[in-house]
Amino acid sequence: MLGELETGPDLAADLLHGSLGDPSLTSMNFLNEITGRYPDAVSFAPGRPYEGFFDRASLHDDIEAFHEYLRTGTGASEAEADRALFQYGRTKGIVHGLIAAQLRADEGIDVDPESIVVTVGCQEAMFLTLRALRADERDVVLSLSPMYVGFTGAARLLDLPVLPVSGGTTGVDLDDLRETVRRARAAGRRPRACYMMPDFANPSGLSLDLPTRRALLELAEGENILLLEDNPYGMFHDGYGRLPTLKALDTARRVVYLGSFAKTVLPGARVGYVVADQRVRAADGTGSLFADELAKIKSMVSVNTSPVAQAVIGGALVRGGGSLAARNEPLRARYQRNLARVLAGLQRHLGDRTDVTWNAPTGGFFVVVEVGFPVTNEALERSAREFGVLWTPMAYFYVGDGGRRHLRLSFSLLTDEQIDEGLSRLAAFLAAEDDRTA
Amino acid sequence: MLGELETGPDLAADLLHGSLGDPSLTSMNFLNEITGRYPDAVSFAPGRPYEGFFDRASLHDDIEAFHEYLRTGTGASEAEADRALFQYGRTKGIVHGLIAAQLRADEGIDVDPESIVVTVGCQEAMFLTLRALRADERDVVLSLSPMYVGFTGAARLLDLPVLPVSGGTTGVDLDDLRETVRRARAAGRRPRACYMMPDFANPSGLSLDLPTRRALLELAEGENILLLEDNPYGMFHDGYGRLPTLKALDTARRVVYLGSFAKTVLPGARVGYVVADQRVRAADGTGSLFADELAKIKSMVSVNTSPVAQAVIGGALVRGGGSLAARNEPLRARYQRNLARVLAGLQRHLGDRTDVTWNAPTGGFFVVVEVGFPVTNEALERSAREFGVLWTPMAYFYVGDGGRRHLRLSFSLLTDEQIDEGLSRLAAFLAAEDDRTA
Numbered sequence: 001m002l003g004e005l006e007t008g009p010d011l012a013a014d015l016l017h018g019s020l021g022d023p024s025l026t027s028m029n030f031l032n033e034i035t036g037r038y039p040d041a042v043s044f045a046p047g048r049p050y051e052g053f054f055d056r057a058s059l060h061d062d063i064e065a066f067h068e069y070l071r072t073g074t075g076a077s078e079a080e081a082d083r084a085l086f087q088y089g090r091t092k093g094i095v096h097g098l099i100a101a102q103l104r105a106d107e108g109i110d111v112d113p114e115s116i117v118v119t120v121g122c123q124e125a126m127f128l129t130l131r132a133l134r135a136d137e138r139d140v141v142l143s144l145s146p147m148y149v150g151f152t153g154a155a156r157l158l159d160l161p162v163l164p165v166s167g168g169t170t171g172v173d174l175d176d177l178r179e180t181v182r183r184a185r186a187a188g189r190r191p192r193a194c195y196m197m198p199d200f201a202n203p204s205g206l207s208l209d210l211p212t213r214r215a216l217l218e219l220a221e222g223e224n225i226l227l228l229e230d231n232p233y234g235m236f237h238d239g240y241g242r243l244p245t246l247k248a249l250d251t252a253r254r255v256v257y258l259g260s261f262a263k264t265v266l267p268g269a270r271v272g273y274v275v276a277d278q279r280v281r282a283a284d285g286t287g288s289l290f291a292d293e294l295a296k297i298k299s300m301v302s303v304n305t306s307p308v309a310q311a312v313i314g315g316a317l318v319r320g321g322g323s324l325a326a327r328n329e330p331l332r333a334r335y336q337r338n339l340a341r342v343l344a345g346l347q348r349h350l351g352d353r354t355d356v357t358w359n360a361p362t363g364g365f366f367v368v369v370e371v372g373f374p375v376t377n378e379a380l381e382r383s384a385r386e387f388g389v390l391w392t393p394m395a396y397f398y399v400g401d402g403g404r405r406h407l408r409l410s411f412s413l414l415t416d417e418q419i420d421e422g423l424s425r426l427a428a429f430l431a432a433e434d435d436r437t438a
Numbered sequence: 439m440l441g442e443l444e445t446g447p448d449l450a451a452d453l454l455h456g457s458l459g460d461p462s463l464t465s466m467n468f469l470n471e472i473t474g475r476y477p478d479a480v481s482f483a484p485g486r487p488y489e490g491f492f493d494r495a496s497l498h499d500d501i502e503a504f505h506e507y508l509r510t511g512t513g514a515s516e517a518e519a520d521r522a523l524f525q526y527g528r529t530k531g532i533v534h535g536l537i538a539a540q541l542r543a544d545e546g547i548d549v550d551p552e553s554i555v556v557t558v559g560c561q562e563a564m565f566l567t568l569r570a571l572r573a574d575e576r577d578v579v580l581s582l583s584p585m586y587v588g589f590t591g592a593a594r595l596l597d598l599p600v601l602p603v604s605g606g607t608t609g610v611d612l613d614d615l616r617e618t619v620r621r622a623r624a625a626g627r628r629p630r631a632c633y634m635m636p637d638f639a640n641p642s643g644l645s646l647d648l649p650t651r652r653a654l655l656e657l658a659e660g661e662n663i664l665l666l667e668d669n670p671y672g673m674f675h676d677g678y679g680r681l682p683t684l685k686a687l688d689t690a691r692r693v694v695y696l697g698s699f700a701k702t703v704l705p706g707a708r709v710g711y712v713v714a715d716q717r718v719r720a721a722d723g724t725g726s727l728f729a730d731e732l733a734k735i736k737s738m739v740s741v742n743t744s745p746v747a748q749a750v751i752g753g754a755l756v757r758g759g760g761s762l763a764a765r766n767e768p769l770r771a772r773y774q775r776n777l778a779r780v781l782a783g784l785q786r787h788l789g790d791r792t793d794v795t796w797n798a799p800t801g802g803f804f805v806v807v808e809v810g811f812p813v814t815n816e817a818l819e820r821s822a823r824e825f826g827v828l829w830t831p832m833a834y835f836y837v838g839d840g841g842r843r844h845l846r847l848s849f850s851l852l853t854d855e856q857i858d859e860g861l862s863r864l865a866a867f868l869a870a871e872d873d874r875t876a
Contacts, residue, residue, distance in 0.1 A: 010691050010716035010717050010728070011716050011717070011718045011728060012718070012719060013719060013720040013726075013731075014720075014721060015573050015577075015628070015630075016570050016571070016718065016731060017569055017570055017571075017572060017573055017735070018573065019734075020570070020731050020734055020735070025737070028737075048525055048526055051517075051520075051521055051524070051525060054520050054521070054524040054525075056505065056523070059501070059524075059746065060498050060501070063497070063498070067494065079489075082489075082492050082494055083489055083492070085494070085497070085706050086489070086492040086497075086704055086706040087486055087489060087705050087706060088486055088700070088705045088706070120558050120739075120740040120741075120744070121741050123740055123741045124739060124740050127738070127739050127740075131457075131595065132455055132458070133453075133454070134455060135452070135453050135454055135455055139453075150738070153737065153738035154738050156738070157569065157735060157738045190453070192453075253448050254448075262526070266524055266746070267524065267525050267526045268523050268525060268526070268527070268744060268745040268746050269744055269746055270740065270741065270742065270743065270744035270745075270746075270747075271744075278448035278449050279448050280448070280449045280450070280451050281449075281451060282451040282452075283451065288451075290448070290449060293451075293454060293458050296457075296458055296463050297455070297457065297595060299463070299466075300457065300463075300561070300588070300591035300592050300594070300595045301558075301561065301562060301565050301592070301595065302558040302559060302561055302565075302708065302740065303558075303559050303561045304708065305558075305708065306558070306706060306707055306708035306709075306744055306746075307708075308497065308704070308707055308744075308746065308747055308750060309708075309744040309746055309747050312746060
């Protein structure tokens with residue numbers, strides 16, 4: 001923000017794209033701004049990964065490991081391997097083979113490497129997919145609600161409406177999903193896809209059970225829509241019986257799988273990917289892979305994903321023998337311990353209050369707390385100013401109404417002491433809000 | 439392309455976004471495809487930088503130099519500097535201060551670092567700018583013609599029409615520019631900006647002279663449009679009297695400056711930027727920087743530019759003492775030598791032909807040759823198959839008609855021997871085409 005504009009504005013805001021006034025952007029800006037104003041608050045707001053295992057030597061080693069892999073694993077000369085890291089490169093990326101191997105090893109997903117497009121984080125993967133799917137103003141997408149703001153933001157940028165689908169008690173109300181598709185069609189719209197995080201969703205923390213996953217795939221087939229499966233947190237499970245991803249269960253190419261290495265390798269690489277093995281047929285009868293169509297779009301957005309950044313991820317995959325499970329075991333254990341500590345702390349501080357409840361995810365980064373008062377930005381401001389504790393209002397994650405009495409606690413970044421102190425402050429804040437509204 | 443689709447298509451191409459059928463994509467695909475089919479041809483097609491100075495040790499050194507700069511130059515602790523490289527970070531980027539210093543040192547451009555958004559290459563910079571400027575279907579942009587396909591591609595992705603402006607003899611026909619703006623307004627459109635590369639343009643090789651630059655700025659002010667100045671090749675001049683960039687001459691914030699490090703540091707970092715110091719005023723009277731609006735869009739496209747990739751560029755800037763001129767002197771000398779060799783070779787092989795002419799840029803990567811026959815994909819195919827030489831049809835770079843008898847020669851990647859052999863083959867091809875059409 002600028003103060004006075006001495007010479008008048010150069011551009012009028014109402015002549016810029018409407019997404020710039022989107023409430024989800026305003027919400028996130030408020031959260032960032034308040035975080036900046038209260039640097040000493042314990043913050044349950046950010047969903048960033050734990051930083052304790054970052055290691056600069058490992059960064060260099062990963063790059064060198066990928067270079068070595070190019071030479072010994074693919075027969076490239078030293079100069080060819082250098083060129084792969086340094087020059088412009090293949091639009092779909094250069095670590096697709098390693099990603100396909102990791103998907104097989106860690107996720108039980110078996111796909112042709114050619115169906116993978118390496119992207120600038122999962123955000124670009126969502127953006128490319130939505131751009132392809134919006135042919136004109138009739139197209140709409142659905143999302144399980146509450147929903148990740150990065151998804152609604154990407155859709156907003158493309159003037160693509162997002163229809164919310166109720167989460168219900170299983171994470172998705174299948175009847176509501178079917179009805180939403182049919183209502184949209186009856187209104188002349190084209191519902192193209194439904195977005196979801198089946199494992200430890202951001203922001204709800206919830207996972208879909210196996211029958212629900214199977215029912216979703218059947219519904220997608222029956223209603224002729226795609227499922228956009230986003231899976232940033234699946235690796236951070238409880239160690240007992242992980243459920244298969246939708247993509248692993250997908251026999252009819254109904255699922256576009258959105259992947260991220262921000263939580264499993266390094267946020268700073270900004271490398272994600274999309275698995276798009278759907279077949280596209282043109283009017284002239286020729287066929288192509290959906291991944292190749294997405295690559296065309298990518299060539300107009302970012303040309304290709306930095307090969308240097310891809311080398312960081314590629315090296316991590318090579319050094320893990322094609323899997324990231326072992327590399328992530330210390331992180332998984334840490335997030336699980338934090339989750340348990342948050343749940344135990346909530347029980348200790350708030351267990352005797354019948355008007356405060358919370359869910360109990362078995363993995364991921366998030367727990368949602370329901371309270372008896374309106375969870376507004378004003379309440380967040382009081383929480384920060386008077387009690388030194390930050391969190392995220394769940395209303396940010398709803399299109400329209402919803403989440404008005406819920407707040408999200410993220411625990412990925414925090415130490416034991418911060419969790420204990422933060423929950424103690426949170427309990428004091430909740431008590432004060434009750435007094436306010438009593 | 440797939441062969442038979444056993445189970446029918448999953449997606450119909452006509453339900454995907456129209457940009458996927460854009461002719462510029464098809465053209466570039468043909469060029470890539472033919473390059474793949476004739477690996478032994480001498481190729482004057484790609485505009486990639488020379489690779490001989492790539493150095494992996496230098497890559498690691500650049501990253502470490504930036505880390506060291508964060509600690510000693512900005513007072514960050516070791517952990518804070520690590521976090522800056524590894525974690526999610528500032529949407530507008532972390533090398534903005536160093537870029538502002540380099541713009542001052544190397545380009546005579548003096549801007550507040552806050553007006554810079556670091557992007558995933560210059561392509562994302564163009565994309566963000568065009569997204570912001572297209573508020574609705576009334577908006578259009580202009581481009582000097584012939585034009586860079588990355589620009590038309592980004593505009594196509596946003597359903598934003600591009601109106602071509604004739605290059606004329608000075609690189610831009612100012613009357614045509616003014617008339618194009620006025621005609622568009624009269625037709626109810628909103629011309630928002632005109633795109634150009636004032637220095638050694640891709641594909642024409644031409645530069646705008648100083649009076650033309652000043653006249654352009656005046657015209658932009660008078661007609662109330664922005665100028666989008668793209669400057670990837672300015673560093674590769676002839677060493678005598680570089681002209682100031684439009685942005686350096688811009689006293690009224692009419693120029694949005696699009697920058698790239700792909701040619702001056704490393705393509706594989708995929709780091710570019712946009713300088714957007716325009717002020718935006720909202721209906722409620724509040725103001726913001728255009729750069730901050732572009733950052734909001736970036737948060738929905740790619741979140742932020744890989745800090746690891748930014749560190750590569752940041753380190754190069756630090757090691758150059760805030761300038762890239764010394765680092766680029768060997769490259770500049772090489773490109774100048776190649777340019778001179780191409781011009782001399784054309785004279786030697788074709789100097790006695792009155793029906794073949796070419797321009798004589800004083801820098802950059804490109805020379806344009808005009809011939810007496812139609813320069814089509816079929817001609818390119820014959821050139822590759824029968825003569826082993828590749829180039830780019832200039833028609834690729836026109837919206838509508840234009841460039842039908844012109845081809846672009848790019849010489850950035852080639853050795854002396856490749857240039858000599860390639861021009862000898864080109865001369866033989868031209869003679870054969872004359873025989874065909876005689």
